Amino acid sequence: MGARNTFQVLVFLPFILLFGAMSTTSLEVGYYKCKQTCPQAEDIVKGVVFKHVSKEPGLGAGLIRMFFHDCFVRGCDASVLLNKSELNPNPEKLAVPNNPSLRGFEVIDDAKSAVEQVCPGVVSCADIIAFAARDAAFILGQISYEIPSGRLDGRVSNGDEVLKALPAPFHNLTVVKALFAAQGLSTDDVVALSGAHSIGRSHCSSFTNRLYPTIDTTMDEGFGYFLRGQCPQNAMVDGVVPQDFITPNKLDKQYYQNVADLKGLFFSDWSLLTSSETASLLNDFRTTPGLFEAKFAESMVNMGNIAGLGQGEIRRICSAVNY
Numbered sequence: 001m002g003a004r005n006t007f008q009v010l011v012f013l014p015f016i017l018l019f020g021a022m023s024t025t026s027l028e029v030g031y032y033k034c035k036q037t038c039p040q041a042e043d044i045v046k047g048v049v050f051k052h053v054s055k056e057p058g059l060g061a062g063l064i065r066m067f068f069h070d071c072f073v074r075g076c077d078a079s080v081l082l083n084k085s086e087l088n089p090n091p092e093k094l095a096v097p098n099n100p101s102l103r104g105f106e107v108i109d110d111a112k113s114a115v116e117q118v119c120p121g122v123v124s125c126a127d128i129i130a131f132a133a134r135d136a137a138f139i140l141g142q143i144s145y146e147i148p149s150g151r152l153d154g155r156v157s158n159g160d161e162v163l164k165a166l167p168a169p170f171h172n173l174t175v176v177k178a179l180f181a182a183q184g185l186s187t188d189d190v191v192a193l194s195g196a197h198s199i200g201r202s203h204c205s206s207f208t209n210r211l212y213p214t215i216d217t218t219m220d221e222g223f224g225y226f227l228r229g230q231c232p233q234n235a236m237v238d239g240v241v242p243q244d245f246i247t248p249n250k251l252d253k254q255y256y257q258n259v260a261d262l263k264g265l266f267f268s269d270w271s272l273l274t275s276s277e278t279a280s281l282l283n284d285f286r287t288t289p290g291l292f293e294a295k296f297a298e299s300m301v302n303m304g305n306i307a308g309l310g311q312g313e314i315r316r317i318c319s320a321v322n323y
């Protein structure tokens with residue numbers, strides 16, 4: 001492990017362990033049906049997500065990533081949705097891993113207004129993110145699962161917490177595993193959830209350190225030259241490329257083939273090959289039909305169990321706390 005990574009683990013681990021140690025709230029499948037507060041909630045969200053994602057599949061990728069970025073920072077509490085305000089002058093939304101790359105906010109806002117029209121004040125934005133990510137996984141990967149709900153929305157969003165909790169594309173496996181473990185997630189979860197990099201896009205700036213001045217030896221050389229063509233050095237605009245050039249809009253096991261071929265975009269993707277445990281899981285997902293889909297579903301539920309912190313509420317609009 002490099003000195004920089006060792007430093008990050010040592011400095012931030014106590015902090016994230018503290019967060020990870022908070023108990024899980026009791027979530028329930030079909031919460032709004034069981035409680036009779038909004039039986040239509042999940043169907044309404046599904047309708048809105050279908051409308052958006054069938055027009056623009058990239059938004060589905062955005063929603064799955066949004067769920068991840070929400071849950072890893074203060075638990076799944078919709079803290080990632082809060083705009084800058086007096087109470088939250090430096091929100092997560094504006095932190096580097098989220099701004100400008102995180103997308104799908106308009107889908108959540110649309111879903112929230114549609115739900116509010118039918119049952120005002122009862123469905124949390126945190127649950128709407130969880131439902132939307134689940135629906136996106138179905139549209140893009142035919143991956144189907146039930147997601148427990150009953151989350152509350154947090155009132156705090158602090159951009160400084162984002163870099164400490166989320167893995168970065170230059171992190172090695174030790175750091176990635178530690179950050180997942182701090183959230184109560186296993187090595188299996190790391191490998192399964194990484195399969196989300198079979199959809200969506202990346203900005204060039206997230207991986208050009210692997211292209212210049214020389215092509216990283218951890219990357220297929222031909223792929224490196226190809227990416228140089230997509231992401232010229234010192235370009236005026238930060239371009240974007242698909243995460244998976246083969247099936248860019250399909251949430252499928254192609255990611256594991258790409259990584260095995262040294263054609264993943266990030267060093268963190270490559271790092272899955274660096275332990276026998278993760279390499280063997282990767283190989284299983286790559287070769288066994290249906291295995292990735294089943295495990296991805298399970299791991300999304302695990303990620304959704306990361307508990308929120310502090311006092312919660314049901315926000316009236318998803319981008320601001322209630323006053």
Ligand code: HEM
Nearest residue numbers: 061062065068101167168169193196200201202203206268
């Ligand atoms: C394992 C550590 C991970 C790292 C280091 C990582 C890093 C990144 C980075 C740097 C991007 C590109 C952002 C950009 O430049 O536009 C990205 C995109 C993406 N990530 Fe991850 N990620 C990780 C895990 C995950 C997980 C657990 C999920 C969800 C289950 C996920 C879902 C996605 C999706 C769907 C995209 C494409 C987003 C879009 O098209 O808008 N990632 N990730």
